[in-house]
Amino acid sequence: MSRKDSQGAVFKALADDRRREILDLLRDEPRTTGELCAHFKKVDRCTVMQHLGVLExxxxxxxxxEGRVRWNYLNVAPVQEIYDRWISRFARPSVELLTRLKRDLK
Structure with a gap:
């Protein structure tokens, strides 16, 4: 998959509230699929598995x-790539402005 296609897949995956919630849960620690399913009480296991498939x-x-247990880990590398390409260049001028403002106020 090309870089453009992979970043498109990341944006599509992040477009869904439940998938972002899954990533929030995995940010704290790896979780089993069963733990993730238990968190979403109004969603069936099949739907959670579909969301995990999109995220994967x-x-x-x-x-x-590990045996019958499936552990899910957050991989932040794709988010870092998007940050490097899309966000960092827009954040840099803001940080520079805040630094100048802080210096001028002193």
């Missing part, structure tokens, strides 16, 4: 099996 396809989640 975008490279945001890495799944590892």
């Amino acid at each position: 396809g975008a490279g945001l989640v890495i799944a590892k099996r």
Whole structure:
């Protein structure tokens, strides 16, 4: 998959509230699929698995099996790539402005 396609997949994966909530849960610590399913009480296991599939396809989640248990880990590399390409260049002038403002106020 090209860089352009992979970043498109990341944006699509992040477009859904539940998928972002899954990533928030994984930010704290790796979780089993069962733990993630238990968190979403009004959503069936199949739907949670579909969301995990989209996140895996975008490279945001890495799944590892240990026997019958599937552990899900957050992979922040795709988010960092988007930050580097899209956000950092817009944030830099703001940080420079705040630094100048702080210096001028002193």
